[in-house]
Amino acid sequence: MHEVALMTEAVRLAVEAARAAGAQRVTALRLRVGALSGAAPEAMEFAWDVVRRGTLLADARLEIERVPAVGWCPSCRVEFDTTGCWSECPRCQEPAGELRRGRELEIASMELE
Amino acid sequence: MCKECGCESGAGGAVAGVGEPRHPHGADPAHPPGPRQRADRADATLATLELNRPLLEKNDRLAERNRGFFKAKKLLVLNLVSAPGSGKTALIRETALRLRGRLRVGVIVGDLATDNDAARLRTAEIPVVQVTTGTVCHLDAEMVAQAASQLNLDALDVLFIENVGNLVCPADFDLGEDLRVVLLATPEGEDKPLKYPPLFHSAHVVLVTKSDLAAAVEFDRGQALANLKRISHHAEIFELSARTGDGMAAWLTFLEQARARS
Ligand SMILES: Nc1nc2c(ncn2[C@@H]2O[C@H](COP(=O)(O)OP(=O)(O)OP(=O)(O)O)[C@@H](O)[C@H]2O)c(=O)[nH]1
Ligand SMILES: [Mg+2]
Numbered sequence: 001m002h003e004v005a006l007m008t009e010a011v012r013l014a015v016e017a018a019r020a021a022g023a024q025r026v027t028a029l030r031l032r033v034g035a036l037s038g039a040a041p042e043a044m045e046f047a048w049d050v051v052r053r054g055t056l057l058a059d060a061r062l063e064i065e066r067v068p069a070v071g072w073c074p075s076c077r078v079e080f081d082t083t084g085c086w087s088e089c090p091r092c093q094e095p096a097g098e099l100r101r102g103r104e105l106e107i108a109s110m111e112l113e
Numbered sequence: 114m115c116k117e118c119g120c121e122s123g124a125g126g127a128v129a130g131v132g133e134p135r136h137p138h139g140a141d142p143a144h145p146p147g148p149r150q151r152a153d154r155a156d157a158t159l160a161t162l163e164l165n166r167p168l169l170e171k172n173d174r175l176a177e178r179n180r181g182f183f184k185a186k187k188l189l190v191l192n193l194v195s196a197p198g199s200g201k202t203a204l205i206r207e208t209a210l211r212l213r214g215r216l217r218v219g220v221i222v223g224d225l226a227t228d229n230d231a232a233r234l235r236t237a238e239i240p241v242v243q244v245t246t247g248t249v250c251h252l253d254a255e256m257v258a259q260a261a262s263q264l265n266l267d268a269l270d271v272l273f274i275e276n277v278g279n280l281v282c283p284a285d286f287d288l289g290e291d292l293r294v295v296l297l298a299t300p301e302g303e304d305k306p307l308k309y310p311p312l313f314h315s316a317h318v319v320l321v322t323k324s325d326l327a328a329a330v331e332f333d334r335g336q337a338l339a340n341l342k343r344i345s346h347h348a349e350i351f352e353l354s355a356r357t358g359d360g361m362a363a364w365l366t367f368l369e370q371a372r373a374r375s
């Protein structure tokens with residue numbers, strides 16, 4: 001994944017939303033990043049220092065909420081922690097039918113001033 | 114309008130229309146409320162703005178680009194998804210051979226490793242590009258765009274994309290196809306649709322494959338169709354065997370009609 005492009009897009013969206021809300025500046029940006037989203041939070045933090053320069057987010061703090069991957073077994077009707085698409089239900093050993101969480105890659109919220 | 118999911122397509126369980134993008138059933142990304150004033154702060158100008166907005170719907174954007182590109186080429190594009198070994202490659206091979214002289218078929222085939230599937234198709238003189246995904250358990254729109262550029266699309270009418278054998282992750286990745294085709298082989302049992310509802314729900318077409326084995330594996334056809342009607346309620350259903358050719362005629366006619374509309 002291209003974290004610089006991702007973070008550039010995040011800043012662009014945040015500036016747009018901050019302007020629309022009539023804010024002077026953004027003091028915090030919160031992202032939600034799933035374990036299976038393909039984006040690495042460390043690389044996003046690294047890119048963040050560069051992409052926010054000279055924008056409404058220049059002094060903002062970045063908070064990344066990491067979302068663990070959770071599978072779902074329709075037979076047992078249970079959710080369980082997983083590390084990938086191939087994981088099995090811990091009860092019945094059937095492969096997970098669905099990924100409930102873990103693909104998130106989104107702006108959760110931001111603090112405006 | 115479908116009452117189960119609220120989507121626009123699927124009146125009467127038929128295919129909604131070739132070229133129509135697959136309807137997303139994800140969370141609603143577009144609900145930006147205004148800034149919420151924080152009562153606990155003396156500074157009244159400070160506010161939290163909830164956005165809950167996807168950062169980069171990169172795959173969806175690329176998929177739309179693929180779709181536009183394929184449409185301009187008047188290609189009918191099908192994304193074949195199933196569990197490993199349900200008969201995707203065998204079906205594509207049989208379909209391409211039987212359509213010879215009627216429609217020109219090309220294939221993009223994804224696998225974690227090896228190009229055995231591509232080799233099987235190549236021996237039948239079917240144009241094919243193999244995508245080896247390594248650790249990635251599905252194809253995405255970018256891989257498809259890349260692979261498509263290696264095919265002479267102007268010399269094709271139908272493009273089959275054989276996805277990696279997996280019933281979970283491919284559900285989330287639009288490739289820019291016209292139709293998503295999900296295969297259910299009779300030996301897999303009739304309750305597969307209940308175990309993988311998101312993928313079966315997203316199907317435009319369901320193929321019940323290996324019908325020649327149905328009796329041997331005591332496949333409960335009635336139950337299977339009932340399950341499919343419940344989960345894959347937008348899908349057109351065909352029962353066929355690539356081995357014996359049973360049921361292939363209706364599938365081929367369907368493809369010809371779908372291609373005429375694309
Ligand atoms: N009896 C019978 N066997 C079939 C039929 N279609 C495929 N097979 C067999 O099922 C096995 C798997 O078929 P493939 O076409 O390789 O299945 P696939 O879905 O492409 O497999 P992957 O690419 O590994 O996910 C092979 O041994 C085929 O010969 C069929 O209609 N009847
Ligand atoms: Mg195959």
Ligand SMILES: [Zn+2]
Binds near residue numbers: 074075076077092093
């Ligand atoms: Zn289970």
